[in-house]
Amino acid sequence: NAGVTQTPKFQVLKTGQSMTLQCAQDMNHNSMYWYRQDPGMGLRLIYYSASEGTTDKGEVPNGYNVSRLNKREFSLRLESAAPSQTSVYFCANRVGNEQFFGPGTRLTVL
Protein backbone atom coordinates (compact mmCIF):
# COMPACT_ATOMS: atom_id res chain seq x y z
CA ASN A 1 0.00 0.00 0.00
CA ALA A 2 3.03 2.28 -0.50
CA GLY A 3 3.03 3.10 3.21
CA VAL A 4 -0.39 4.75 3.55
CA THR A 5 -1.87 4.58 7.04
CA GLN A 6 -5.26 5.73 8.26
CA THR A 7 -6.69 6.34 11.69
CA PRO A 8 -9.06 5.43 13.14
CA LYS A 9 -10.16 2.13 11.59
CA PHE A 10 -13.71 2.42 12.91
CA GLN A 11 -15.75 5.33 14.24
CA VAL A 12 -19.33 5.88 15.29
CA LEU A 13 -20.63 9.43 15.50
CA LYS A 14 -23.92 11.05 16.35
CA THR A 15 -25.50 13.48 13.92
CA GLY A 16 -23.93 16.90 14.32
CA GLN A 17 -20.68 15.72 15.87
CA SER A 18 -17.37 16.56 14.26
CA MET A 19 -14.28 14.49 13.68
CA THR A 20 -11.08 14.34 11.68
CA LEU A 21 -9.87 11.32 9.74
CA GLN A 22 -6.12 11.11 9.60
CA CYS A 23 -4.00 9.86 6.73
CA ALA A 24 -0.25 9.68 6.53
CA GLN A 25 2.27 8.37 4.05
CA ASP A 26 5.76 7.27 4.84
CA MET A 27 7.07 8.14 1.40
CA ASN A 28 7.87 11.53 -0.04
CA HIS A 29 5.11 11.70 -2.66
CA ASN A 30 3.25 14.83 -3.61
CA SER A 31 -0.27 13.71 -4.43
CA MET A 32 -2.77 12.44 -1.91
CA TYR A 33 -6.49 11.70 -2.18
CA TRP A 34 -9.60 11.08 -0.11
CA TYR A 35 -12.34 8.78 -1.45
CA ARG A 36 -15.56 7.46 -0.04
CA GLN A 37 -16.92 4.03 -0.91
CA ASP A 38 -20.62 3.26 -0.79
CA PRO A 39 -22.39 0.07 -1.87
CA GLY A 40 -23.15 0.04 -5.57
CA MET A 41 -21.37 3.34 -6.17
CA GLY A 42 -17.71 2.40 -6.28
CA LEU A 43 -15.20 4.95 -5.05
CA ARG A 44 -15.90 8.64 -5.38
CA LEU A 45 -13.27 11.32 -4.97
CA ILE A 46 -13.92 13.79 -2.17
CA TYR A 47 -10.79 15.96 -2.25
CA TYR A 48 -7.26 15.65 -3.48
CA SER A 49 -3.99 17.43 -2.91
CA ALA A 50 -1.40 17.71 -5.64
CA SER A 51 1.24 19.06 -3.27
CA GLU A 52 1.82 20.40 0.21
CA GLY A 53 -0.44 23.36 0.91
CA THR A 54 -2.76 22.81 -2.08
CA THR A 55 -6.12 21.09 -2.17
CA ASP A 56 -8.85 20.70 -4.77
CA LYS A 57 -12.42 19.48 -4.74
CA GLY A 58 -13.34 16.16 -6.20
CA GLU A 59 -16.71 14.74 -7.16
CA VAL A 60 -18.41 14.84 -3.72
CA PRO A 61 -16.81 17.56 -1.52
CA ASN A 62 -19.91 18.90 0.23
CA GLY A 63 -19.82 18.46 4.00
CA TYR A 64 -16.07 17.90 4.12
CA ASN A 65 -12.94 19.92 4.59
CA VAL A 66 -9.33 18.85 4.15
CA SER A 67 -5.95 19.98 5.32
CA ARG A 68 -2.50 19.32 3.84
CA LEU A 69 -0.12 21.06 6.19
CA ASN A 70 2.88 18.99 5.23
CA LYS A 71 3.87 16.49 2.62
CA ARG A 72 3.31 13.49 4.85
CA GLU A 73 -0.23 14.09 6.16
CA PHE A 74 -3.62 14.73 4.57
CA SER A 75 -6.60 14.96 6.93
CA LEU A 76 -10.33 14.91 6.21
CA ARG A 77 -12.70 16.74 8.54
CA LEU A 78 -16.42 16.40 9.01
CA GLU A 79 -17.60 19.55 10.77
CA SER A 80 -21.18 18.40 11.39
CA ALA A 81 -21.65 14.76 10.58
CA ALA A 82 -24.82 13.57 8.85
CA PRO A 83 -26.17 10.04 8.35
CA SER A 84 -25.50 10.44 4.60
CA GLN A 85 -21.79 10.49 5.46
CA THR A 86 -21.92 6.92 6.72
CA SER A 87 -19.37 5.27 4.47
CA VAL A 88 -15.95 3.72 4.20
CA TYR A 89 -13.27 6.34 3.63
CA PHE A 90 -10.04 5.60 1.82
CA CYS A 91 -6.94 7.70 1.58
CA ALA A 92 -4.49 7.17 -1.26
CA ASN A 93 -1.21 8.53 -2.50
CA ARG A 94 0.20 8.64 -5.98
CA VAL A 95 3.43 6.94 -6.98
CA GLY A 96 4.19 7.67 -10.61
CA ASN A 97 0.92 7.06 -12.43
CA GLU A 98 -0.45 4.65 -9.84
CA GLN A 99 -2.51 5.25 -6.73
CA PHE A 100 -2.00 3.20 -3.59
CA PHE A 101 -4.68 2.97 -0.95
CA GLY A 102 -4.74 2.84 2.80
CA PRO A 103 -6.77 0.24 4.72
CA GLY A 104 -9.80 2.52 5.15
CA THR A 105 -11.90 4.02 7.93
CA ARG A 106 -15.41 2.71 8.45
CA LEU A 107 -17.58 5.58 9.69
CA THR A 108 -21.14 5.27 10.94
CA VAL A 109 -23.21 8.35 11.67
CA LEU A 110 -26.31 7.73 13.76
Next chain:
Amino acid sequence: AQSVTQPDIHITVSEGASLELRCNYSYGATPYLFWYVQSPGQGLQLLLKYFSGDTLVQGIKGFEAEFKRSQSSFNLRKPSVHWSDAAEYFCAVGAANFGNEKLTFGTGTRLTIIP
Protein backbone atom coordinates in the same frame (compact mmCIF):
# COMPACT_ATOMS: atom_id res chain seq x y z
CA ALA B 1 -15.78 14.06 -18.30
CA GLN B 2 -14.40 10.58 -17.95
CA SER B 3 -16.57 7.67 -16.86
CA VAL B 4 -16.35 3.94 -16.32
CA THR B 5 -19.08 1.33 -16.66
CA GLN B 6 -18.90 -2.12 -15.17
CA PRO B 7 -22.11 -3.72 -16.42
CA ASP B 8 -22.00 -6.80 -14.20
CA ILE B 9 -22.80 -6.12 -10.55
CA HIS B 10 -22.30 -9.72 -9.46
CA ILE B 11 -20.76 -12.74 -11.19
CA THR B 12 -20.62 -16.32 -9.93
CA VAL B 13 -18.02 -18.69 -11.34
CA SER B 14 -17.06 -22.25 -10.52
CA GLU B 15 -13.57 -22.83 -9.20
CA GLY B 16 -11.27 -23.70 -12.09
CA ALA B 17 -13.46 -22.02 -14.69
CA SER B 18 -12.38 -19.06 -16.76
CA LEU B 19 -13.37 -15.51 -15.90
CA GLU B 20 -13.98 -12.30 -17.78
CA LEU B 21 -15.03 -9.08 -16.10
CA ARG B 22 -16.20 -6.29 -18.37
CA CYS B 23 -15.16 -2.66 -18.23
CA ASN B 24 -16.09 0.13 -20.65
CA TYR B 25 -14.74 3.62 -20.35
CA SER B 26 -15.49 7.00 -21.79
CA TYR B 27 -12.70 9.49 -22.25
CA GLY B 28 -11.82 11.90 -24.99
CA ALA B 29 -8.09 11.32 -25.05
CA THR B 30 -5.67 8.51 -24.39
CA PRO B 31 -6.61 6.95 -21.07
CA TYR B 32 -4.68 5.29 -18.34
CA LEU B 33 -6.62 2.17 -17.27
CA PHE B 34 -6.45 0.18 -14.06
CA TRP B 35 -7.97 -2.83 -12.38
CA TYR B 36 -8.08 -3.00 -8.59
CA VAL B 37 -9.21 -5.83 -6.32
CA GLN B 38 -10.74 -5.46 -2.88
CA SER B 39 -11.10 -8.38 -0.51
CA PRO B 40 -13.78 -8.06 2.19
CA GLY B 41 -12.88 -5.48 4.80
CA GLN B 42 -9.66 -4.57 3.02
CA GLY B 43 -8.32 -1.72 0.97
CA LEU B 44 -7.75 -1.76 -2.76
CA GLN B 45 -4.86 -3.56 -4.37
CA LEU B 46 -3.67 -2.80 -7.88
CA LEU B 47 -3.97 -5.84 -10.17
CA LEU B 48 -2.69 -4.35 -13.40
CA LYS B 49 -2.49 -1.18 -15.44
CA TYR B 50 -2.37 0.00 -19.03
CA PHE B 51 -0.59 3.14 -20.07
CA SER B 52 0.57 2.52 -23.62
CA GLY B 53 2.18 -0.08 -25.88
CA ASP B 54 1.12 -3.71 -25.93
CA THR B 55 -2.66 -3.83 -25.52
CA LEU B 56 -2.56 -7.11 -23.58
CA VAL B 57 -1.22 -6.48 -20.11
CA GLN B 58 -0.31 -8.99 -17.45
CA GLY B 59 -0.91 -8.43 -13.79
CA ILE B 60 -0.53 -10.13 -10.48
CA LYS B 61 -2.30 -13.31 -9.38
CA GLY B 62 -2.53 -14.61 -12.97
CA PHE B 63 -4.83 -11.86 -14.24
CA GLU B 64 -4.58 -10.16 -17.61
CA ALA B 65 -6.54 -7.44 -19.38
CA GLU B 66 -6.86 -6.33 -22.97
CA PHE B 67 -7.24 -2.73 -24.06
CA LYS B 68 -9.47 -2.35 -27.11
CA ARG B 69 -9.62 1.24 -28.22
CA SER B 70 -12.27 0.60 -30.88
CA GLN B 71 -14.62 -0.80 -28.25
CA SER B 72 -13.55 1.51 -25.40
CA SER B 73 -13.07 -1.57 -23.29
CA PHE B 74 -10.54 -2.94 -20.84
CA ASN B 75 -11.83 -6.37 -19.82
CA LEU B 76 -10.16 -8.41 -17.11
CA ARG B 77 -9.56 -12.12 -17.63
CA LYS B 78 -8.24 -15.13 -15.81
CA PRO B 79 -8.03 -18.61 -17.35
CA SER B 80 -8.75 -20.54 -14.14
CA VAL B 81 -10.11 -18.96 -10.99
CA HIS B 82 -9.25 -19.99 -7.46
CA TRP B 83 -11.44 -19.68 -4.39
CA SER B 84 -9.15 -16.93 -3.14
CA ASP B 85 -10.16 -14.76 -6.12
CA ALA B 86 -13.53 -14.11 -4.52
CA ALA B 87 -13.55 -10.34 -4.04
CA GLU B 88 -14.81 -7.11 -5.55
CA TYR B 89 -13.11 -5.81 -8.66
CA PHE B 90 -12.95 -2.19 -9.74
CA CYS B 91 -11.98 -0.76 -13.09
CA ALA B 92 -10.66 2.81 -13.15
CA VAL B 93 -9.66 5.36 -15.76
CA GLY B 94 -7.29 8.29 -15.46
CA ALA B 95 -6.19 10.93 -17.89
CA ALA B 96 -2.87 10.38 -19.59
CA ASN B 97 -1.99 14.03 -19.65
CA PHE B 98 0.42 15.62 -17.26
CA GLY B 99 -1.17 17.36 -14.33
CA ASN B 100 -4.52 15.56 -14.32
CA GLU B 101 -4.16 13.06 -11.58
CA LYS B 102 -7.70 12.03 -10.83
CA LEU B 103 -9.04 8.51 -11.23
CA THR B 104 -12.64 7.68 -11.98
CA PHE B 105 -13.83 4.31 -10.74
CA GLY B 106 -16.55 2.00 -11.92
CA THR B 107 -19.16 0.74 -9.50
CA GLY B 108 -17.46 -2.62 -9.13
CA THR B 109 -18.18 -6.29 -9.85
CA ARG B 110 -18.50 -8.71 -6.99
CA LEU B 111 -17.08 -12.14 -7.80
CA THR B 112 -18.32 -15.25 -6.04
CA ILE B 113 -16.53 -18.57 -6.49
CA ILE B 114 -18.43 -21.81 -6.02
CA PRO B 115 -16.80 -25.22 -5.50
